[in-house]
Amino acid sequence: MGTLHKYESGKGQRVPICYTEASMELPSRIERRYVRIIALATMLIIFLPLFVYPQSLFPYVFPRTIVFRVLVEIAGAAYLLLALRQPMFRPRSSPLLWSLLAFVVAMALSVVGGVEWYRSFWGSIERSEGLITWLHFLVFFVVVTGVFRERRDWRPLFTGMLIAGWLQILYAAAQYFQLPFTVLTTESRLNGTIGNPSFFAAYLYCIIFVAAWTILEGTSRLRAAASWPLIFASLFFIWQSQTRGAILGIGLGIVIFAGRRIWRSGKAKHRTAFVAAVMTAALCFVFLVSQQHAPWVLRNPTLVRLASLSLADTSSQNRLFVWKAGLKGFQDRPFVGWGVENFQAAFNTHFDPAITEDIGSRPWYDRAHNVAIEVLTTTGILGFLSYAAIYLAAWLLLRRARKKGTITDTQHAFGIAYGIAYLFQNLLVFDTLNSYLMLVLILAYLSLLPVADRENTIDDTSSKRSLPLALRAIVVMITLLTLYVVNIRPSLANMHVVRAVTTFKNDPAGMQREFEKAFRYSPPAQQELRFILIQHTRNLVNEIGLTETTFPLVTYAITESEKAVVASPYTLQNHLVLAEMYLLASRINPAYLLEAERVTLEALERSPKRFQSYSMLGRLAMDQRDFKRGIEYLQKAVDLNESFAEAHWNLAIAYILSGQRDAGHVELDRAHELGFSLFRADNIQRLLAAYQDAKDIEGALQWLETVRDRFPDDKQYQEYYEGLSRVRAELDAEER
Numbered sequence: 001m002g003t004l005h006k007y008e009s010g011k012g013q014r015v016p017i018c019y020t021e022a023s024m025e026l027p028s029r030i031e032r033r034y035v036r037i038i039a040l041a042t043m044l045i046i047f048l049p050l051f052v053y054p055q056s057l058f059p060y061v062f063p064r065t066i067v068f069r070v071l072v073e074i075a076g077a078a079y080l081l082l083a084l085r086q087p088m089f090r091p092r093s094s095p096l097l098w099s100l101l102a103f104v105v106a107m108a109l110s111v112v113g114g115v116e117w118y119r120s121f122w123g124s125i126e127r128s129e130g131l132i133t134w135l136h137f138l139v140f141f142v143v144v145t146g147v148f149r150e151r152r153d154w155r156p157l158f159t160g161m162l163i164a165g166w167l168q169i170l171y172a173a174a175q176y177f178q179l180p181f182t183v184l185t186t187e188s189r190l191n192g193t194i195g196n197p198s199f200f201a202a203y204l205y206c207i208i209f210v211a212a213w214t215i216l217e218g219t220s221r222l223r224a225a226a227s228w229p230l231i232f233a234s235l236f237f238i239w240q241s242q243t244r245g246a247i248l249g250i251g252l253g254i255v256i257f258a259g260r261r262i263w264r265s266g267k268a269k270h271r272t273a274f275v276a277a278v279m280t281a282a283l284c285f286v287f288l289v290s291q292q293h294a295p296w297v298l299r300n301p302t303l304v305r306l307a308s309l310s311l312a313d314t315s316s317q318n319r320l321f322v323w324k325a326g327l328k329g330f331q332d333r334p335f336v337g338w339g340v341e342n343f344q345a346a347f348n349t350h351f352d353p354a355i356t357e358d359i360g361s362r363p364w365y366d367r368a369h370n371v372a373i374e375v376l377t378t379t380g381i382l383g384f385l386s387y388a389a390i391y392l393a394a395w396l397l398l399r400r401a402r403k404k405g406t407i408t409d410t411q412h413a414f415g416i417a418y419g420i421a422y423l424f425q426n427l428l429v430f431d432t433l434n435s436y437l438m439l440v441l442i443l444a445y446l447s448l449l450p451v452a453d454r455e456n457t458i459d460d461t462s463s464k465r466s467l468p469l470a471l472r473a474i475v476v477m478i479t480l481l482t483l484y485v486v487n488i489r490p491s492l493a494n495m496h497v498v499r500a501v502t503t504f505k506n507d508p509a510g511m512q513r514e515f516e517k518a519f520r521y522s523p524p525a526q527q528e529l530r531f532i533l534i535q536h537t538r539n540l541v542n543e544i545g546l547t548e549t550t551f552p553l554v555t556y557a558i559t560e561s562e563k564a565v566v567a568s569p570y571t572l573q574n575h576l577v578l579a580e581m582y583l584l585a586s587r588i589n590p591a592y593l594l595e596a597e598r599v600t601l602e603a604l605e606r607s608p609k610r611f612q613s614y615s616m617l618g619r620l621a622m623d624q625r626d627f628k629r630g631i632e633y634l635q636k637a638v639d640l641n642e643s644f645a646e647a648h649w650n651l652a653i654a655y656i657l658s659g660q661r662d663a664g665h666v667e668l669d670r671a672h673e674l675g676f677s678l679f680r681a682d683n684i685q686r687l688l689a690a691y692q693d694a695k696d697i698e699g700a701l702q703w704l705e706t707v708r709d710r711f712p713d714d715k716q717y718q719e720y721y722e723g724l725s726r727v728r729a730e731l732d733a734e735e736r
Helices: 029-046 062-085 095-113 117-122 130-147 151-176 197-217 221-241 244-265 268-290 301-307 314-332 343-349 371-404 409-425 433-446 460-464 469-502 508-520 527-544 551-567 572-585 592-606 611-623 627-640 645-657 661-673 681-693 697-710 715-735
Strands: 014-017 456-459
Touching (some): 029 062, 062 469, 151 433, 197 433, 268 301, 314 343, 314 371, 371 409, 371 433, 508 551, 527 572, 551 592, 592 611, 627 645, 661 697, 697 715
């Protein structure tokens, strides 16, 4: 930050101050303490993307968010007391502040006018955003711009960001060389400590900005020397993350930056060379796509992903389906949207069954993977315009700074190119806490660019005047209450759930006790924890059976899930897992079958084109030996998407169970044509079990003959066939 040079204070005198790179000194010891708290909190936030707490649900997201909120709340309290004492630190107006405030207000309106206010306000555990986190981003912006008011105040912060970037790069390098202490969340794509390759690339985008801007500022040779290799290392690891949007975004940014600089040079030969270079790059990309099956492409995973980029590949098709659903959702609620964090509600309502092409497809998108459509769908036109205003304000500030001469033309060109590149990659993915907190810091820095470094003044009278004790006590009490409600309660719920599924994963009573403790801090609208309860209850029953010890846990899971369905009706996964649990419990109490059908029909009503609901209704009917109705439901699942292999497989099993072997074989052949793994070991066993349940020995023998011919060296299938042949012979003898 900065040091106050020598000053003299007198009663009622305003004392001029200026900053250097040392620590800030204020007339009051209390004020210095407030500033140090804010500076420490800000520096810790800069290093927060490196923090991972494995003993937590969603260890790359939830713990980081909790720490971020705690640090912002502490810094916010210190800043409030500082600003009350010292007017110099009070927020100053800027286009970015007003646009951020407008966006948060639009989000608040979406909470009120959306479909599930709790999810919109508190966010999900997996994403840990919602309005509450955005309020923290806004407070963080106000605090940072209020305290770090001059560009030279930012030098320690930029140094911290460079160090954090280097630590991230070192960990990614350890992943690249497969060192044993690293963890990869994907098989080949690097993710650093961010946990997701795409989010890792977005974070490195921010690091590249800080490093490049440090070089352009030219304030320190040492920082510039550290920045150049950091830029190249970040580019390398973005490539290794295989994030296509980020890679193409960088290319676009380079073209815009170079094009603007070359065009302003006014030299025709430079412009001609630039156009030729861009055309050559475009032709190289076209050539890469045309050679996507060539050995030199297949040897590099990133080239494989880039070469497969087209509107026809599965990833692109899925994106288009999701975006289409989001735009239809926007048409339903054009003004305030479905509510922050409620994209999944719009997606489910306008679900397109054509998205279920690949085997095992379970498309439950809670994000649009396109920030523009995400904001438009969840916050409506008001949120979209205010979000766009943030980037417009950043552009205006860069433009104003260039006109005032506080930044160079090169810095201005780089800032514009970076912003466009960042927006482009966000059209294929979305921001998370890691990139958001860096983005807030960058925006806070941009907000002061048009203002030349100047002398500030301290109100010495304010420094000597103590704030009322009651006011300080109120601020402390509000801060402590906020810390408890916003951070401690969800952390305790998280801790007890982790204990339930780890320490007591094989103990039904212990698991239930821990979930009961967790739910004291988590209302039913926090449906993710109930979803985890259902999942682990089902796993436990599959392992040790539905017994006197597990049935109480099953009924408890049903009770809590029923609450979650009522509190979060648009989260259709809750309906379907509850139906699964009802089906499980029906082994002891058949009345649960009716409840399973009821809750599945509710899910079908909210999302009429989801095949999962028809599949569940088919299973329920088949379980009640109502083969005709079961086949009708499963046929509807096939009719939604004839190209979905799994739907044909389910229908085939239903036909076999109902004694319609020939119809079942037709569906099996169709499933096989569409890529279903009929001859995978578990599917072989499932089909055998279906024939046995149908008491179709002839069908089972025919299937075993096919399997035996395919696996002639597998003695197990030969023994199955011989044993079943003996059973058929005995039955034939009895009939004779």
